[in-house]
Amino acid sequence: MNLGRSFVGFLVLSLMAGAVLWWGLGNGQTQRPQASQAAPAEAGLLEYERNTVEIVERYGDGVVYVGVVARPQNVQLPPGFEFFAPFLPPQEGTGSGFVIDKEGYILTNYHVVEGASRITVKFHNDPKEYTARLVGAAPPLDLALLRVDAPREKLVPLVLGDSDRIRVGQKAIAMGNPFGLEFTVTQGIVSAIRENPGAIGDDSGLVPQVIQTDAAINPGNSGGPLLNSRGEVIGINTAIFTPTGQMGAAQFAGVGFALPINLVKQYLPELRAGKTLTAEAIIRSRPRLGVALIPLSVYPERLRQQYNLPASGLMVQEVERNSPAERAGLRPPTRFAYVQLASGETLQVGVDGDVLLKADGVALTSIAQLRQVLYAKKPNEAVVLEVWRQGRTLTLKVVPQVLR
Numbered sequence: 001m002n003l004g005r006s007f008v009g010f011l012v013l014s015l016m017a018g019a020v021l022w023w024g025l026g027n028g029q030t031q032r033p034q035a036s037q038a039a040p041a042e043a044g045l046l047e048y049e050r051n052t053v054e055i056v057e058r059y060g061d062g063v064v065y066v067g068v069v070a071r072p073q074n075v076q077l078p079p080g081f082e083f084f085a086p087f088l089p090p091q092e093g094t095g096s097g098f099v100i101d102k103e104g105y106i107l108t109n110y111h112v113v114e115g116a117s118r119i120t121v122k123f124h125n126d127p128k129e130y131t132a133r134l135v136g137a138a139p140p141l142d143l144a145l146l147r148v149d150a151p152r153e154k155l156v157p158l159v160l161g162d163s164d165r166i167r168v169g170q171k172a173i174a175m176g177n178p179f180g181l182e183f184t185v186t187q188g189i190v191s192a193i194r195e196n197p198g199a200i201g202d203d204s205g206l207v208p209q210v211i212q213t214d215a216a217i218n219p220g221n222s223g224g225p226l227l228n229s230r231g232e233v234i235g236i237n238t239a240i241f242t243p244t245g246q247m248g249a250a251q252f253a254g255v256g257f258a259l260p261i262n263l264v265k266q267y268l269p270e271l272r273a274g275k276t277l278t279a280e281a282i283i284r285s286r287p288r289l290g291v292a293l294i295p296l297s298v299y300p301e302r303l304r305q306q307y308n309l310p311a312s313g314l315m316v317q318e319v320e321r322n323s324p325a326e327r328a329g330l331r332p333p334t335r336f337a338y339v340q341l342a343s344g345e346t347l348q349v350g351v352d353g354d355v356l357l358k359a360d361g362v363a364l365t366s367i368a369q370l371r372q373v374l375y376a377k378k379p380n381e382a383v384v385l386e387v388w389r390q391g392r393t394l395t396l397k398v399v400p401q402v403l404r
Helices: 047-062 082-087 261-272 279-284 301-306 324-328 367-375
Strands: 005-007 010-013 020-023 063-070 091-099 105-108 116-123 129-138 143-148 171-176 184-195 209-213 225-227 233-242 256-260 291-295 314-319 336-340 346-350 355-359 383-389 392-398
Touching (some): 047 063, 047 171, 063 105, 091 171, 116 143, 143 261, 171 209, 171 233, 184 367, 256 261, 291 367, 314 346, 324 392
Antiparallel strands (some): 091 105, 129 143, 171 184, 184 209, 209 256, 225 233, 291 314, 336 346, 355 383, 383 392
């Protein structure tokens, strides 16, 4: 249960806006009266307000408070302090989640429950704690599926919407438990649908696109739903940018990120089956070209100039046999050079292979951008590649395939 990571001068609290952590402390409890299913709209509410109130009253009971206890041995300690782990009190944390069916399945973020020895769930209209178990997880997507054994009348499933249909500027409603405060609602808009800036998931690029919102999201909101004006879940609140990592006044800065729900829906069957999906397993399950690529941004400028390479693009390093890329005629390099990375490592790179400049008109500067285009394709639908080859530009059509 890590608290955050820094990115381009900001701290990305993987809400991380998720788990609010403390040592050996309890949490307070507040209750909201259970809303009547047919409660009339309050007089004096504007239509815009009435829509939000109706969504909260209809679906609020499906948003849960996730409590986590981690064994001390699961807690990362500074080198040399491992000896003290058995003497530390249990580490506790909180996050959010939401019910997706009457069988008791609950979606949340993986970082909320990572390393947990005990997981509990509370419904905000019920003081009782229910034990939950981790059914399946996809750590590269920061996604986890829980199951709770609770009375069916407590289970209010939220409707999973279509995140491909959302539009910038539309209303966005966030529900969750920020700072351990049970059940809070905030509202804003969808600020952008953008390439993942490293806010969600790991560095595998398997979350190519995220939903940006200005609906207030804070630590403890992780795993909670982001809803549209129909009350449908369009994303899972996962991360925030904040100019400082300090707790207190300087927290949410109007930039929150949610995992698109359509990406989540792709993997629900496997999570229900109890699988823990690795990055390798996820990549194998998705359509690919069958090439190894390195962004030209890794190449020093002098190397690009020496071999007359483009300023940006993805250099082909290897082409798999019998792959879509091989059938389309993509060419690997025959000459290589070595570059030193910022980490100090030395990397061998090709210098005369094909360079992918664009995919379906999208300029390529990262592998994540290419994956975003490929994963949006329907079965047997070709992607149009603009390719640089030894100083000339050509167009190739490639049909991505799942390669085993």
